[in-house]
Amino acid sequence: MNRFARDTKSITVKELKQLLRDPLSLALTIIFPILLIQIFIVIVTAFSAPSYNIAVVVADLDSSPMSKSFVDRLTSSRLIRVRQFFQTEEQALHAVESGDATGAVIIPKGFGIALLSSQPAFVILQTDNSKTTSSALVQSAVSSSTQGLLEQVSVRLGATPVQLILRPISGRPATGDMFLPGMLGMITILGAFDDIVNAVTRERERGTFPRLVLTPTSILSIYSGKISATVVLNAIRTTLMLAIFELTGLVMRGSVLLVYLTTTLIAAFTMSLGLLVSTRIRSSSTLTILEIAITFPLFQLAGAIQAPELLASGGRAIAQMLPWTYGNDALRRVIYLGVGFDAVAVDLFVLLLSSLILLPIATLLSKRTM
Amino acid sequence: MSIRTFLNDVLAVMANEFRVLRRNRTAIIISLVILPIFFTASLGGASGRAGERFSPAAHLAIAYVDNDLTIASGRLFETLSSSGDFNNLVQGYSEENVIDTLGTGKIYAAIIVPKGFEDNLVKNEQASLVVYVDDSINGLGNQVVSSLQSSLQNFSPNAAARPLLSRGALQVEIIQKGARFSSFNIGLTIILGLVIVFATFYEIAGGMSRESEEGTYARLLVSPISLGAVMFGKTLYDLALNLIRTLMVFGLAFYAYGARPGTDFATVLTISLLIALLTMGFGFLISSIGIGVRAVIIIEFFLVLFLFAFSGFVIDRELLRGISSTISYMLPWAYGIEILKRTILIGQPLLDLTVQLEFIVVSVALFYGVAYVLLKLSRERLVT
Numbered sequence: 001m002n003r004f005a006r007d008t009k010s011i012t013v014k015e016l017k018q019l020l021r022d023p024l025s026l027a028l029t030i031i032f033p034i035l036l037i038q039i040f041i042v043i044v045t046a047f048s049a050p051s052y053n054i055a056v057v058v059a060d061l062d063s064s065p066m067s068k069s070f071v072d073r074l075t076s077s078r079l080i081r082v083r084q085f086f087q088t089e090e091q092a093l094h095a096v097e098s099g100d101a102t103g104a105v106i107i108p109k110g111f112g113i114a115l116l117s118s119q120p121a122f123v124i125l126q127t128d129n130s131k132t133t134s135s136a137l138v139q140s141a142v143s144s145s146t147q148g149l150l151e152q153v154s155v156r157l158g159a160t161p162v163q164l165i166l167r168p169i170s171g172r173p174a175t176g177d178m179f180l181p182g183m184l185g186m187i188t189i190l191g192a193f194d195d196i197v198n199a200v201t202r203e204r205e206r207g208t209f210p211r212l213v214l215t216p217t218s219i220l221s222i223y224s225g226k227i228s229a230t231v232v233l234n235a236i237r238t239t240l241m242l243a244i245f246e247l248t249g250l251v252m253r254g255s256v257l258l259v260y261l262t263t264t265l266i267a268a269f270t271m272s273l274g275l276l277v278s279t280r281i282r283s284s285s286t287l288t289i290l291e292i293a294i295t296f297p298l299f300q301l302a303g304a305i306q307a308p309e310l311l312a313s314g315g316r317a318i319a320q321m322l323p324w325t326y327g328n329d330a331l332r333r334v335i336y337l338g339v340g341f342d343a344v345a346v347d348l349f350v351l352l353l354s355s356l357i358l359l360p361i362a363t364l365l366s367k368r369t370m
Numbered sequence: 371m372s373i374r375t376f377l378n379d380v381l382a383v384m385a386n387e388f389r390v391l392r393r394n395r396t397a398i399i400i401s402l403v404i405l406p407i408f409f410t411a412s413l414g415g416a417s418g419r420a421g422e423r424f425s426p427a428a429h430l431a432i433a434y435v436d437n438d439l440t441i442a443s444g445r446l447f448e449t450l451s452s453s454g455d456f457n458n459l460v461q462g463y464s465e466e467n468v469i470d471t472l473g474t475g476k477i478y479a480a481i482i483v484p485k486g487f488e489d490n491l492v493k494n495e496q497a498s499l500v501v502y503v504d505d506s507i508n509g510l511g512n513q514v515v516s517s518l519q520s521s522l523q524n525f526s527p528n529a530a531a532r533p534l535l536s537r538g539a540l541q542v543e544i545i546q547k548g549a550r551f552s553s554f555n556i557g558l559t560i561i562l563g564l565v566i567v568f569a570t571f572y573e574i575a576g577g578m579s580r581e582s583e584e585g586t587y588a589r590l591l592v593s594p595i596s597l598g599a600v601m602f603g604k605t606l607y608d609l610a611l612n613l614i615r616t617l618m619v620f621g622l623a624f625y626a627y628g629a630r631p632g633t634d635f636a637t638v639l640t641i642s643l644l645i646a647l648l649t650m651g652f653g654f655l656i657s658s659i660g661i662g663v664r665a666v667i668i669i670e671f672f673l674v675l676f677l678f679a680f681s682g683f684v685i686d687r688e689l690l691r692g693i694s695s696t697i698s699y700m701l702p703w704a705y706g707i708e709i710l711k712r713t714i715l716i717g718q719p720l721l722d723l724t725v726q727l728e729f730i731v732v733s734v735a736l737f738y739g740v741a742y743v744l745l746k747l748s749r750e751r752l753v754t
Contacts, residue, residue, distance in 0.1 A: 028668065035672065039679045042694055054688045093547070098722075099712060102688060126547040130711035132556055134686040139546070143519075165500045182508065285580070285663040286396050289572055292671055293405055296564065297412035306416070307507040309478065310426035315415030332506040337473050 004224075007217045011225020015199060016232060025198055032194070033187045033237050037244050040183050051078035054134045056103040056141075058085050059092035064112030069152065070123070073145035074105060080141045089124070096126045103127045103138035115153055180250050181335045182304035184241050184259075185266060185328040189298065191237050192230050192267040193291040196274030199226040201284035219363045227271045227359075234267040235260060253338030259331065262344070265351040266327035272358035279365040303328040323354040376602075379595045383603025384610075387577075391611075401611065405569050406618035409561045410627075417553035420629040424553060425455045427513045432456055433463045433471075433480040440488035446499075449525045450481070455517035472504045479503040479514045551715050555631075558623050559710040560683050562638075563645060565615055567703065568674055570646045573608050574653030575666045583662060597745055601738070605650055612646040613639065632717030640720060641713060644730050645706040651737025658744035682707045702733035 019026055058074060060067050075082045083101060086092045092104035106124040114121035125142050127135035203209040212222060238260055245252065252259070274291070281287045299305050301319050308319035308329075319325045330347035333339045341348075391397055418424035434450070436443045450456045460477065468480040482500040490497035501518065503511040581587035590600060616639055623629035631638060656669060678684050680697045681704035690698050698704050705726040712718040720727070 036675065039675045042679045042690075049689070049691060052689055053691075097716075097718075099708075099718075102686075122545050124545045124547060128716070129551055130556070130559075130715040131686040131688065134688045137689075165498055179508070281396060283396075285576065285667060286400065288664075288667045289576075289670075290400055290404070292667070292674075293400060293408065293568070296568075296674070297409060300416045301412055303508070306509050309430060309507050310509055310513060311416045312414075312418035312424055313429075315412070315417070318412070318415050329506075332508070333473070336506045337504075339473065343474075 004218070004221055007221035008225045008228055011217065011222055012228040012232070015226055015229030019198065019229075019233070022198075028194065029191070029233055029237070030240070033191065033240055034244065036187055036190070037180075037183055037241065040179055041248065052134075052137060053081045054079060054103070054137055054141075055083045055101040056080040056105060056138055057092050057095045057101045058082055059087065059089050059104065059106045060085065061089065061109045062107045062111040066112030066115050066149070066153075067107045070107060070111075070145060070149050073148050074141065077141040077145060079137045093126050096128050099128065101128075102131055102134045103142070105142055115149070179305060180245055180248070181331040182299075182328055184238070184245075184263065184335075185302070185324065185331050186295070186299060186304045187237060187241060188234060188263045188266045188327075189270050189302075189324060190291075190295055191234060192270035193274055193295070194288075195226075195230040195233060195267075196271055196278060197284050197288050197291070199229070200275065200278045201282060201287050204278075204282055205284055219366055220359075223275055223359060223363060223366075226275070227268055230267050230271045231264050234263055238263045250335070252335055254334035254336075255340070258334045258341060258344070262327055262330045262334065262348065262351075265348055265355070266324060269323050269327070269351050269355045269358070272355045272362060275362035276358050276365065279362060298322070298324060301325075303332075307332075323351050326350040376596065376599055379599035380603040380606065383590075383595065383600050384607045387604060387607035388610075401569050401573065402614055402618065405565050406615045407622060409565050410558075410619050410622045413557040413561050414554060414623075414627040417557050419627045420552040420554040420558075420623070425517060427479070427510060427517060428455055428457045430478040430510075431458045431460050431476065432514065433468045433477045434459045434461050435463055435465050435468055435480055435482045436461070437465065437485045438483045438487040442488035442491055443483040446483060446487075446525055450518075450521050453517070453521040455521060469502060472502055473506065477504075478507055478510060481514075481518070554623070554627055555629055555715060556711075558619075558629055558631075559707065559714050562616065562619050562642060562714075563677075563683065563703070563707050563710055564674065565619055566612055566642055566645050567649050567677060568670070569615060570608055570612060570649040571653045571656075571670050571673060572666065573611065574604060574650045575656045575670070576663055577604065578654070578657035579661060579663045579666050582657075582660065591749060597742065597749075601654060601742065601745075605647070608650055609643055609646060612643055616642040631714045633713040633720070637713050637720050638710075641706065641709050644727075644734070645703065645710075647734045648702055648706060648730055648737065651734050651741060654741035655737050655744070658741050658748060660748060677701070677703050677707075680704065682711070702730055705729045 019029065056074070058071055060071055071082070074080065080103065084095065086095070089106045092106055095101040096104045104124075104126040106126070108122065108124065111121050111123065113119075123142070123146065125139065127138050129135045200209065203212070213219065242252070242256065242259070274287075277290070278287060281290065301308070301311070301315060302322050302324040303319060308316055308325050311319060326347035330344035333344055337343075391401075434447055436447065447459065447461075451459050459481075463471065463477070463480065465480075465482055468477060468482075471477045472480065480502040482502065484498060484500060487497050487499075489495075499518065501511070501514055503514055505511055578587065581590065591597070620629075620631075620635065620638060652673075656666065661669075680690065680694060681687075681701050682698070687695070687698045687704060687708075709720070709723050709726050709730075712723060713720055
């Protein structure tokens, strides 16, 4: 056991020394998570901006004081920008069909009279639904403008719509930072994948792996040493990410140590899987491409962006089989809800167990394919 | 050089590329099987089949806490349960219990009907519903609120028993026009673009770098084959691969997930190949710098992320502001993605999108032209 620990430590030190001697890899290990998170901050900022400039055209066929008040509400909306007024419905609809505007609001004749006489009134909204978020924002702007108009009329007529009050249990405002814990998980996965390329395939390509295997060090020690090096690098990456979170104003409610433990287990599992895959795929470039190819669907399936609970049944089944899903779940609950070890123990156990299953298999396959 | 010789050279380069690919089983599996099938299947798994109504929160346990216990609150429960958005409404929790249970995974959200809900409606005062959500479930809050809002449009508190609003329900109905698309169809345009860019860039830039590293590029350049024929041959080879990939993605989407694009397959194929050409041009440009395979992979990763952020893959370009918006309008891929969306989803004819097509064609010509010049100029460096 002492020898196993000593060998593991030697391999860990060797790995870290090798990384320090390779400036490109070292820079990538540090810069890569920063760049990645910056890109996601761009995405998050776009989703949570206080105002947008989504082009909308209006055809006010009623020209009544009510319709004018409605148009005023539309023009003062922070979500949309009323770009043009048309005389006919066809012109307004054409603006959307040709892609000149994302939405067209048509106020039909009789709109004002219907409202004032408590008759059902309607407006027509045409949106370019190929622009998913923009069309939803246009719908939201039109909906809140009608709501505002109704409230204005209600003061006269005495009727009010039902108000919805949303209260997240963490007490956080519903901002775009909901992606950040998932991003920490994905950066951990990508970082560990990159480590495996550095640790095994490139060593194979340089021809140093057979030499390492021919030393009295056991394969298990070699692999656990490489995993330990990844754990050290992962701690650095996690620290960087947490610093970025702090700068972006994300409030961490749970224990930082628990966050480190979770990312460590995610990294260890990813590394174990990487070791297993590297026994079959020898080229570092092929392995990297495969890892990247796997990673992009994981953004969706492993709960990095959208919670697995909101996926369709097929996706939910796949998500439940992926140990990374449990890691991302643990990160979200620790960071957002501030839960303790007990609440995420199952998630962490799944990650640990998966690593413990994969590592011996990787060792065995590695011996066979040596 | 005669055109015939040039074409023979092009075919020779193309045949050689296919020979190399045939000998590399892993490359075939990744490029033609894993990328198109895995990406499309993960989209189908996440967003359900095209054409099927998919309400993400419908199956989740959501508590309905009725503190009002009136006809109106009962009607609201009925409206929500029959909406298709709340198939697992759970009753029997008190407000305190439900808040304690949230976050444990037993209950994901709670809709609280406060005391006085019906009274407020009767008196024409503001009635409220409070929604507690487990916000460790990304996107759940917005999903529940949006489903509630659409259910409330059909909510009539007075339908069952007595009129609550003496003057009649005051409402402005928003009649929504414009085709609606399933999440799968929207995702399909993203997946198709992503698969093409991802695979094509690596095949061209990675292939050229690998040839440089292995020394075969030097041999190719000292042969009588012209640089133009090399580029053209590789382009034709990769166009053929992209044809297969587009068929795979669309075949799977069409037959397994019921996707029905708004345009014909020839149009989809044309756009796919245009995006592929654009990416190939960029790939040649990058390879002319003389970088290694590893650097190509790193650039590829960031290219895809860059496209995710700025080209309309995830965020509509209208939502970007400042420098992000400028970058987005300069990225030729963004126009390709826009064409994909407008043809596949809306069914707009390809030839109507002239501005976008012109931008792509000019960018392809620019990428190829600059890459050709740079590859010519750096011939000695790349050979040695």
